[in-house]
Amino acid sequence: MRIWLIHHRQAAALVLRQFARTPVATFLTMLVIAVSLSLPAGLYALLKNVNDLASLAHGEPQITLVLASSANSSAIDDIRARLQKYADIAEVRFISREQGLQELNKDVGLGEITAGLEKNPLPDIFTVRSTHHDAESIVRLQKELQALPKVDAALLDEAWAKRLEALLGLGQKAVLILAILLGFALVVITGNTVRLQILSARDEIEVSKLIGATDPFVRRPFLYHGALQGLCGGILAWAIVAITFHLLNDNVGKLTDLYSFSFLLTLPSTTDIAGLLIFGALLGWLGAYLSVGRHLREVEPH
Amino acid sequence: MISFSQVSKRFPGGFEALRDVTFTIEAGEMAFVSGHSGAGKSTLLKMIAAIETPSSGSVVVNGQNIGKMSRTAVPYLRRNVGLVFQDHKLLFNRTAFENVMLPLHIAGFDPTEGARRVRAALDKVGLLNREKAFPVALSGGEQQRLCIARAIVNRPSILLADEPTGNLDANYAHDILEMFKSFNQVGVTILIATPDPTAAREWKARLLTLNHGALAA
Structure with missing residues (x-):
C-alpha cells in the first residue's frame, strides 16, 4: 500500500516535471482539448439557459x-x-x-x-x-x-408547449452528438501526445523493463499524463465558457432590456462543472490507456 | 541457480544462436562465457534475464522456468538479476545518482533508505563523488562502473555482465574484474561474457566456451 502510494506520487510528480519542461507544447495541447470540450459544454449551458428563458418569458403553460x-x-x-x-x-x-x-x-x-x-x-x-x-x-x-x-x-397553448419541448429535445440531441464526436477527438488527441511521449521515452522504458519494471509501473506515468491533460483541458474549457458567457451577457442584458424583462446567462452549476472535469479526465485517461496498450509492447527490450 | 538443459535458440530467418546447450551454475559460483563474436554469448545471458526465450530445451533460473513464465512474473525475476551491458544503457537525462536509484524506485523502495543504498553502491564502484554528474560527463570506464552500481544496488543474487571490459584498457578492465570478484566473495553468482578466455584462467574461474552456438567440452 505504501509502495503503491509512493509509486503514484512519483508518477504524478514525473508528469508535472514533463509539463514544466515543455510548458508551451503542453499548454497548446490542453488548449486544443479545452476547445473541443468547450463546444458541447457551452452549448449545454446555453440550452439550460434557453429553457430558463422560455419559462421566464412565457410563464408556465x-x-x-x-x-x-x-x-x-x-x-x-x-x-x-x-x-x-x-x-x-x-x-x-x-x-x-x-x-x-x-x-x-x-x-x-x-x-x-x-x-x-x-x-x-x-x-x-x-x-x-x-x-x-x-x-x-x-x-x-x-x-x-x-x-x-x-x-x-x-x-x-398546446402547440407552444410541444414546440418548445421538441426544440429543446433537438438541442439536447445535437449537444449529445457533438459531445460524442468531440470526445472521440479528445481521445485521439491524447492518444497521439502519449504516443509521442512513449517514443521520446523509448530508452527509459526499455531500461526500466530490463531492471524489473512491471507493465503497470511503465504505464502509470502515461495514464497520469492523459488524465491530467484532460483534467486541465476541462478546467480551461470551463474558463472558455465562463469568459464567453461573461462577454455575451453584455448583449443579452441589452436585448432583454428591450423586451422589458431582465435575464442574464447563468454559468453551469457546480455539478455540471464537476461533470465536465471528470469527463475530460476520463477521456484523457482512456486515450492514454489505448495508446499505451498499442505502443508499449513495441518497446520490448532485446 | 542457473540451469540450461538442451537449450537451442533459432531466430526467425533460421539463424541458430544456441545449439543443444546444457550446463549448470551453482549459487555463489563465478564463471566466464567466452567465444568468438556471434557465438551466442549474448543470447545465453539474455535468456537468463528472460529477455529471450529458448526455442527448445529449458532454462531454469532461481527455480523458475524461463520459457514458461507468465509475462507478469518476468519483472520480479529481473529484480533479482543484475545486468551489466557493454553499451551501459544509462539514462542520459538523469544524474548518476538517479540512474542508480531507478531499480530501487521500480522496486518501490522508501526514498530515504533507497538513497542510503544508492550511495553505498556508488561508493563500491568509486563514484561517490560523482553522484550529481550526468553520464555524458563521465568517461567510458566511469560509465561502465555506474552501470555496475545500478546492477548491484538492488542486491541481486545473480549478476550478468556482457563484455563489461570490451571498450576498456587493460588496467581498467582489471579493476572492473576485481570488483566482480569482490561481489562474488559476498555470495553473488556471477556470469561474465568475454571474447578473451584468458581472464577465466587469471581469476581461477570456470570457463564455458561457445563455438557457433554449441558448448565446447
Missing part, C-alpha cells in the same frame, strides 16, 4: 377554461370548488367578464374600441396552472377539464 354564458355565480362557485380538489392543479384564478373587459382596456389599450361595444362580449374564465411541466400531463389535464359541466372550452 396555463389552461384557460371558458365558461358557458349560462353559468351563473353558483355554477361558478361549483366549478371553483371542483378545480380546487384536483391534486395536479397548482393555482386557480377566476377572471370575471367585467374584470376581463377592464384588463383589456387597460393593458392592451383597446379602450376606444371596447367603449363602442353595446355589451361585454367576454366570457367568464378560469385560468389554471398545472403542477406538471411536461406537455403530456398538461394535455391530459386539459381534456379532463374540458369535460366539466358549464365549461365551453378548455384552451391550452
Whole structure:
C-alpha cells in the first residue's frame, strides 16, 4: 500500500516535471482539448439557459377554461370548488367578464374600441396552472377539464408547449452528438501526445523493463499524463465558457432590456462543472490507456 | 541457480544462436562465457534475464522456468538479476545518482533508505563523488562502473555482465574484474561474457566456451 502510494506520487510528480519542461507544447495541447470540450459544454449551458428563458418569458403553460354564458355565480362557485380538489392543479384564478373587459382596456389599450361595444362580449374564465411541466400531463389535464359541466372550452397553448419541448429535445440531441464526436477527438488527441511521449521515452522504458519494471509501473506515468491533460483541458474549457458567457451577457442584458424583462446567462452549476472535469479526465485517461496498450509492447527490450 | 538443459535458440530467418546447450551454475559460483563474436554469448545471458526465450530445451533460473513464465512474473525475476551491458544503457537525462536509484524506485523502495543504498553502491564502484554528474560527463570506464552500481544496488543474487571490459584498457578492465570478484566473495553468482578466455584462467574461474552456438567440452 505504501509502495503503491509512493509509486503514484512519483508518477504524478514525473508528469508535472514533463509539463514544466515543455510548458508551451503542453499548454497548446490542453488548449486544443479545452476547445473541443468547450463546444458541447457551452452549448449545454446555453440550452439550460434557453429553457430558463422560455419559462421566464412565457410563464408556465396555463389552461384557460371558458365558461358557458349560462353559468351563473353558483355554477361558478361549483366549478371553483371542483378545480380546487384536483391534486395536479397548482393555482386557480377566476377572471370575471367585467374584470376581463377592464384588463383589456387597460393593458392592451383597446379602450376606444371596447367603449363602442353595446355589451361585454367576454366570457367568464378560469385560468389554471398545472403542477406538471411536461406537455403530456398538461394535455391530459386539459381534456379532463374540458369535460366539466358549464365549461365551453378548455384552451391550452398546446402547440407552444410541444414546440418548445421538441426544440429543446433537438438541442439536447445535437449537444449529445457533438459531445460524442468531440470526445472521440479528445481521445485521439491524447492518444497521439502519449504516443509521442512513449517514443521520446523509448530508452527509459526499455531500461526500466530490463531492471524489473512491471507493465503497470511503465504505464502509470502515461495514464497520469492523459488524465491530467484532460483534467486541465476541462478546467480551461470551463474558463472558455465562463469568459464567453461573461462577454455575451453584455448583449443579452441589452436585448432583454428591450423586451422589458431582465435575464442574464447563468454559468453551469457546480455539478455540471464537476461533470465536465471528470469527463475530460476520463477521456484523457482512456486515450492514454489505448495508446499505451498499442505502443508499449513495441518497446520490448532485446 | 542457473540451469540450461538442451537449450537451442533459432531466430526467425533460421539463424541458430544456441545449439543443444546444457550446463549448470551453482549459487555463489563465478564463471566466464567466452567465444568468438556471434557465438551466442549474448543470447545465453539474455535468456537468463528472460529477455529471450529458448526455442527448445529449458532454462531454469532461481527455480523458475524461463520459457514458461507468465509475462507478469518476468519483472520480479529481473529484480533479482543484475545486468551489466557493454553499451551501459544509462539514462542520459538523469544524474548518476538517479540512474542508480531507478531499480530501487521500480522496486518501490522508501526514498530515504533507497538513497542510503544508492550511495553505498556508488561508493563500491568509486563514484561517490560523482553522484550529481550526468553520464555524458563521465568517461567510458566511469560509465561502465555506474552501470555496475545500478546492477548491484538492488542486491541481486545473480549478476550478468556482457563484455563489461570490451571498450576498456587493460588496467581498467582489471579493476572492473576485481570488483566482480569482490561481489562474488559476498555470495553473488556471477556470469561474465568475454571474447578473451584468458581472464577465466587469471581469476581461477570456470570457463564455458561457445563455438557457433554449441558448448565446447
